[in-house]
Amino acid sequence: MSLTSxxxxxxxxxxxxxxxxxxxxxxxxxxxxxxxxDTALGMGIAVIFVMSIASMVCWIVNRLLLVPLGLEYxxxxxxxxxxxxxxxxxxxxxxxxxxxxxxxLGIYLPLITTNCAVLxxxxxxxxxxxxxxxxxxxxITGGIGFLIAIVLFASVRERLELTADxxxxxxxxxxxxxxxxxxxxxxxxxxxxxxx
Amino acid sequence: MNFKKQLKDxxxxxxxxxxxxxxxxxxxxxxxxxxxxxxxxxxxxxxxICSNVVISLLRKIIPAKIRIASYIVVIAGFVTVVDxxxxxxxxxxxxxxxxxxxxxxxxxxxLARAEAFASKHSVAASALDGLTQGIGYxxxxxxxxxxxxLLGNGTFGGGILGPDGAGIRVIPExxxxxxxxxxxxxxxxxxxxxxxxxxxxxxxxxxxETEEAA
Numbered sequence: 001m002s003l004t005s006x007x008x009x010x011x012x013x014x015x016x017x018x019x020x021x022x023x024x025x026x027x028x029x030x031x032x033x034x035x036x037x038d039t040a041l042g043m044g045i046a047v048i049f050v051m052s053i054a055s056m057v058c059w060i061v062n063r064l065l066l067v068p069l070g071l072e073y074x075x076x077x078x079x080x081x082x083x084x085x086x087x088x089x090x091x092x093x094x095x096x097x098x099x100x101x102x103x104x105l106g107i108y109l110p111l112i113t114t115n116c117a118v119l120x121x122x123x124x125x126x127x128x129x130x131x132x133x134x135x136x137x138x139x140i141t142g143g144i145g146f147l148i149a150i151v152l153f154a155s156v157r158e159r160l161e162l163t164a165d166x167x168x169x170x171x172x173x174x175x176x177x178x179x180x181x182x183x184x185x186x187x188x189x190x191x192x193x194x195x196x
Numbered sequence: 197m198n199f200k201k202q203l204k205d206x207x208x209x210x211x212x213x214x215x216x217x218x219x220x221x222x223x224x225x226x227x228x229x230x231x232x233x234x235x236x237x238x239x240x241x242x243x244x245i246c247s248n249v250v251i252s253l254l255r256k257i258i259p260a261k262i263r264i265a266s267y268i269v270v271i272a273g274f275v276t277v278v279d280x281x282x283x284x285x286x287x288x289x290x291x292x293x294x295x296x297x298x299x300x301x302x303x304x305x306x307l308a309r310a311e312a313f314a315s316k317h318s319v320a321a322s323a324l325d326g327l328t329q330g331i332g333y334x335x336x337x338x339x340x341x342x343x344x345x346l347l348g349n350g351t352f353g354g355g356i357l358g359p360d361g362a363g364i365r366v367i368p369e370x371x372x373x374x375x376x377x378x379x380x381x382x383x384x385x386x387x388x389x390x391x392x393x394x395x396x397x398x399x400x401x402x403x404x405e406t407e408e409a410a
Contacts, residue, residue: 114302
């Protein structure tokens with residue numbers, strides 16, 4: 001493993017194969033909590049946090065428990081349990097240790113359990129055969145990609161509410177989906193990015 | 197039990213994707229060929245029925261505090277079963293849906309129906325709810341994939357019909373807009389579809405109003 005492979009994983013997760021815009025993972029929270037900038041920011045940070053811990057713990061569980069016991073087919077069940085427990089744990093830890101952050105994240109923390117980006121990152125790590133460090137990097141940078149996407153989208157939506165003029169039928173979700181489509185189009189520009 | 201009313205509920209009035217806005221990820225990601233759309237729709241419907249039935253059976257046993265975790269375990273079990281069955285009997289579908297089969301676990305439609313319906317209703321009603329909601333989801337997937345495949349790839353029924361399962365060519369090669377198959381097209385197609393539904397429901401509401409006034 002070299003530095004270049006780490007850089008290419010990071011660039012891939014943030015820009016080229018962005019979780020939201022090219023892999024369609026985590027669309028529900030992306031649509032649900034992007035109406036305001038500060039909640040979007042909170043959600044993004046919480047996701048980075050949980051995704052990086054989840055990819056570490058799932059890697060360890062897979063390598064030390066599932067593979068030796070020949071239970072790889074239980075991956076989905078075990079991973080989702082690990083993630084659910086982890087989210088609960090992070091919630092309790094933050095409540096005690098960093099109450100300000102806990103308050104800022106609020107309701108979004110428990111919702112992360114059903115964020116498919118988190119389960120997605122754990123499954124993709126296993127699928128791609130990443131080692132521990134690579135998994136961790138993929139988890140963190142995948143989360144950063146999510147944060148960038150949701151913050152960009154929230155700023156677009158805030159302006160849409162104030163100034164945009166569009167047909168009545170597009171109110172709410174349709175116009176949000178169309179703007180997300182346009183951002184996805186912009187993100188396609190990164191697909192030409194060459195990784196040496 | 198009124199099957200017709202519940203079917204209409206699942207398909208139109210309370211459609212999981214178009215009205216409840218659940219299960220976006222898989223809807224956007226896999227609606228690129230008819231084969232994918234039907235395969236995903238049927239898989240989710242089966243899992244939805246099974247998990248609704250089991251959760252409805254267990255609804256008096258599961259303590260309220262750990263209910264979400266219990267639901268997730270039940271759902272994950274059925275997802276694993278379907279995943280392994282597809283790998284064994286329909287490897288082509290399993291390959292083209294890729295990671296999105298295990299991700300059905302976190303498809304919000306299933307958890308939402310478990311929490312909102314199956315945990316409060318009888319087994320038969322929950323099974324019916326799973327069936328009708330699943331049909332609603334499948335219908336959206338089919339519409340999305342037919343539109344996207346036609347405009348983006350110029351074919352109809354990819355994966356099932358035509359020579360080598362490549363689909364029946366409707367638009368000659370070179371003309372289709374590949375963009376519609378890409379993520380961009382997914383967002384735009386779903387956005388237009390929901391806008392259409394909102395327009396239709398607004399129309400019918402207005403109509404009902406004028407009729408009342410008259």
